[in-house]
Amino acid sequence: xxxxxxxxxxxxxxxxxxxxxxxxxxxxxxxxxxxxxxxxxxxxxxxxxxxxxxxxxxxxxxxxxxxxxxxxxxxxxxxxxxxxxxxxxxxxxxxxxxxxxxxxxxxxxxxxxxxxxxxxxxxxxxxxxxxxxxxxxxxxxxxxxxxxxxxxxxxxxxxxxxxxxxxxxxxxxxxxxxxxxxxxxxxxxxxxxxxxxxxxxxxxxxxxxxxxxxxxxxxxxxxxxxxxxxxxxxxxxxxxxxxxxxxxxxxxxxxxxxxxxxxxxx
Numbered sequence: 458x459x460x461x462x463x464x465x466x467x468x469x470x471x472x473x474x475x476x477x478x479x480x481x482x483x484x485x486x487x488x489x490x491x492x493x494x495x496x497x498x499x500x501x502x503x504x505x506x507x508x509x510x511x512x513x514x515x516x517x518x519x520x521x522x523x524x525x526x527x528x529x530x531x532x533x534x535x536x537x538x539x540x541x542x543x544x545x546x547x548x549x550x551x552x553x554x555x556x557x558x559x560x561x562x563x564x565x566x567x568x569x570x571x572x573x574x575x576x577x578x579x580x581x582x583x584x585x586x587x588x589x590x591x592x593x594x595x596x597x598x599x600x601x602x603x604x605x606x607x608x609x610x611x612x613x614x615x616x617x618x619x620x621x622x623x624x625x626x627x628x629x630x631x632x633x634x635x636x637x638x639x640x641x642x643x644x645x646x647x648x649x650x651x652x653x654x655x656x657x658x659x660x661x662x663x664x665x666x667x668x669x670x671x672x673x674x675x676x677x678x679x680x681x682x683x684x685x686x687x688x689x690x691x692x693x694x695x696x697x698x699x700x701x702x703x704x705x706x707x708x709x710x711x712x713x714x715x716x717x718x719x720x721x722x723x
Contacts, residue, residue, distance in 0.1 A: 504676040505575040513603040608634035610685035611641030641685040649682040
């Protein structure tokens with residue numbers, strides 16, 4: 458084998474090794490096919506969001522036999538346009554802001570602490586209190602109107618997304634944002650979360666790790682921020698363009714190696 462062919466094969470091997478090494482960090486949930494039935498049983502827990510301070514809630518109360526009995530517990534907000542033009546429209550329901558102490562000021566009942574409760578727990582609490590004022594068991598519905606998550610960093614569509622069903626996991630959030638770009642670090646995705654007591658927490662997740670589905674942070678809470686960190690290639694190419702930087706760096710390395718090999722073989 459002559460010197461030129463030897464150098465060519467060596468450079469080809471370096472490129473192939475580099476490609477294989479980069480691919481290792483691309484797939485999500487690596488080796489998830491090895492999960493057993495017992496493993497899946499660990500995640501058999503239905504997620505239910507909990508009410509947090511600064512959440513906006515709609516709370517509706519209704520009764521079947523005497524609907525008018527529930528009127529005092531359903532505050533509405535008249536539309537400014539309809540009020541000015543004397544047009545009859547369906548009024549919007551009043552939203553309740555959960556204060557820093559986790560309470561809402563509910564009609565007749567006064568201040569009610571709902572923070573930390575799931576929707577079902579909040580509904581049951583209100584039902585138990587309303588029984589004292591109603592002739593029949595009321596139907597209470599609690600909804601979160603501002604359940605949203607933000608996805609920023611190396612994704613195709615960074616934005617804040619409203620979640621109507623009040624349940625979203627990390628992969629669903631990234632899907633809304635158009636998935637990661639080729640420069641996003643899949644093994645270093647950060648979740649920024651504000652706890653009920655106001656403390657901030659930053660958690661690092663690896664999308665490559667199959668065990669992410671068992672993480673308590675797999676499902677996102679309202680107002681979570683997902684940050685996808687850029688990889689070294691994006692950071693190095695921020696000034697002159699990512700593709701140009703990669704090509705220049707690769708060419709420089711290959712030329713240097715070629716020169717070193719030629720010098721050694723002389």
